[in-house]
Each structure stands twice: as structure tokens, then as C-alpha cells.
Amino acid sequence: MKRNVLLFGLIIGVILCANMVIMVNMMYSDTDFKGNDVVGYAAMIILFSLIFFGVKNHRDKQLGGHISFGNAFKMGSLIALVGSTLYVVVWLFYYYLFVPDFIDVYTDHVLTTCSPEDLQAKTVQMANFKEMYKNPLFVILITYSEVLPIGLVVALVSALLLKRKPKGSLA
Template identity: 45%
Template structure:
């Protein structure tokens, strides 16, 4: 298997894990549409990202061991990890652009209701709550733009992958003769 196939394979696996996790774990926090556990959803979402992006480590290791005879510089390890992250991130974005409108069409209003109830429970004044709700509505309206949605979704996953690529490169770097 050549290096491009290794990177593509692990990027595709990472992206697939991310998308499949939505279908597997969404029922945990979306089981009651009136009382969704948004905090659990966020926790499960980021945990899924970390698990899925562990493919960066395994992909760089496979590349190092199969293509580089067990040796790789930090730079090459990081750049190859970055390629895997980019592939997985693109799959994540495309998957979200399909999943969100088809499987979570009521999410914006449910999330806004949740946040409003949380602010009221915290004792914020009506004026502050109204202002925050207007800001959220403006954001949700902006998020309806597919370019904004794609960009925001990319910025949700990519930094996590960037950190994992960095850590993987630090762990896996191995110079020849050392």
C-alpha cells in the first residue's frame, strides 16, 4: 500500500466513525425532544471526535512503519497526520450538511428554548435574556447559509484534529540511527 492510500484509508475511517457516531449516540441525548440533554450531546460529540481522530495516530504509525522503515521526522509525521485530519474533516462537514437538515430539523428551536430556560433559571433579567435570544436567532439565521454552516462545522472538528496530529507527531517521530 502506498503512502497516499494509507493516508486516505485512515482519513476515510476517521470520517466514517464521526458520521456513524451521530446515528449511534444521538438517541442518547435526543430521546426526549422536549428535554434534550445538550450538555451530554456536547460531551459525547467531542469524545467521538477524539476516538475517531485517533485514526491520525494509527495512520501516521502505519505510514512510518510501512513506507519509512520505522523512521519519520516530526515534520513528516505532522504533515501526514494533517492530511488524515483534512480528509476526516471534509467527510465530517459533508456528512453534517446532509445529517443536520434531514435528521435534526428542529434542533435550532429546541436549542434556543433550552438556552432560554437555562438563562431564566440562572435569574438573568428579561432584558438580558431577550438580548441573548436575539443574538442566538441572528446566529441561527446566519447558520442557514450553507457556506457559513460548512465553515463553522469545519472549525468545530479541525482544531481537535490539529492537536491530535501534533501529539501523534511528537509521539511517533523517530529519526534513523537514533
Template identity: 45%
Template sequence: MKRNIFIFGSIAGLILGLFIFVSTLLTGKSGDFPGGALAGYASMVIAFSFIYVGIRNFREKYNQGVISYGKALRVGLGIALIGSTFYVAVWLIDYYVFIPDFMEKYSAHMIAEARSSGLSPAALDQKINEINRLNAMYKNPFFVILMTYLEVLPVGVVIALITALILRRRKPRGAAIPVAG
């Protein structure tokens, strides 16, 4: 089970890592953030589709075509955790090595959006204070790690929950069905 989790978690992680590396270099340099979230979550869904492949592979190759919901969920969560860890590691390298000014640019972008949104002066001040607080908190590496996991891991958890439900199987395919007599 561990080998299966590691293989498919690594595949998901490589997809996530490649996407985050390329996208942050592009958006970090240009300051162009719109549409990044949609592309980011689409890449997460694509990468975490390997949760399905990993659970199915484990069920068919190593578990005689049978898997409980609990075991399927453990496999799926393991794959999600490994994939998410790759994502976090690549983001930390991107952020601290290639684009250390990312948060300042992103904060400036969010403040400009808030100013153009037509908020009342009090609401605008509150929004700017929230953005500045987030920017200050992002200077702590542990906060960066936590926020990055919170960005990616919930997507993997949801996909693992759904996939475990879809792929659970109590009896091997083709098992004899008792006939009432």
C-alpha cells in the same frame, strides 16, 4: 502517503459520521441536549485516535521506521481533514434531510437555559439576541459548513500535533549508536 491518509481518514470519518448521525437523530427528535457535547468530543477523540495509528503505520510500513515531525504532522492533518469532512457531510445530510428544525429547537433550549440562569434583564436580552443571530446565520449553508468544521477539525489538529511529536523518529529503531572512543 496519500493512500495511508485516505484509509485512516476514512476510518475516522466513518466513526465520526456514525456517531453524528445517531446522536443528532436522537437529540434532534427529543430536544434533549445536555451531555451531548461531552459524548460528541469523546467520539472525536476516539475517531481521531486513528491519527496515531495512521502515522505509526506510515512510519513503520512505508518509511523504514523513520519519520520527521513535519511529515508526521502532514499525515496527521490529512487524516484529520478527511475525518472532519465525513463529519461535516453527514451533519449536512442529517440537518437538511432529517432534522431541518434542529436549530430552532436548539435555540429554544439555549434561550430557556439563559432565562433560568438568573442573568440580569440586560444580559438576558443580549444573550437572546446572540442566540437569535446565530439561528439566523445558520440559515446560510456556508455558515453551517464552517461552523461544523470549527466544531470537529480543531480536535483533530490538536491530536495530530501531539501525535506527530510522539511518533517522530530520526533514526530507525535498532540503528547503531556511535561509541565515543
């Protein structure tokens, strides 16, 4: 199980990190950059679908084709946690070492793309966010919240789809 958790978690994490670096660089290099949250989250769902294949691989090759919902969810959650943790660690290094002005750039981007009637509220919201982002613990929590919930939902769905009791088992 450990091998599959690490392998699939690291694959997910590396691709998540590459995507993050590309998107941040696009935002820095293109002042008209308009990210698409729907596309971004859809890509994460597709990427986290590797959890399904990690759990299925473990079920079929190590467990003789049988796995409980609990064990499948546990394994899927661990894969999501490994991938998300790699994402968080890379973001911390990338943010503090290479793009320490990211919040300023991001704030400018948000404020230039919001509607005039939302500008005042968005300005206050971004000022609060910028203040909270000075705390590394907040940076870690907000970064995990970007990806881990998606991974956990995919782990849940994967566990529901992959659970399989041995024939003749009542449990």
C-alpha cells in the same frame, strides 16, 4: 501514504457521522436531552487518536520506522481533514434534507437549559446564530470548526510522539 490517509480518515469520519446522527436524534426525541460537551470532546479526542495509529502504521511499514515531524504532521492533518470533511458533507445533507428545523430545535433546547439571568443574552445570541446559519458557507465553516481543530491538535501531538530520525542522521 494516500491509502492510510483515506483509510484512517474515513474510519474517523464514519464514526464521527454516526455519533452526530445519534446525538441529533436524541435531541429531537428527548426534550430533556442534556448533552455533555466535555464527554463529547473527550470522545472526539479518543476517536482522533486513530491519527496516531495511521501515522505509526505508515512510518513503520512504508518508511522503515523513520518519519520527520513535518511529514508526520502533514499525514495526521490530512487524516483529520478527510474525517472532518466527511463529517461536514454528511451534516450538510442531513441538515438540509432531514432536519431543516434543527436550528429551531437547538435554539429551544439552549434557551430552556440556560439560567434565567442569561436568558435575554442567550436569546439574542441564538437569534444571531440562526441568522448566520441561513448562509451555507457559514454552516460549512461552523461544522468544520466543531471537529477539525481537535484533529489538528491530535495530529500535532502524534507527530511529536512519532517523529524518528534514521540512526546516524544529523537532520
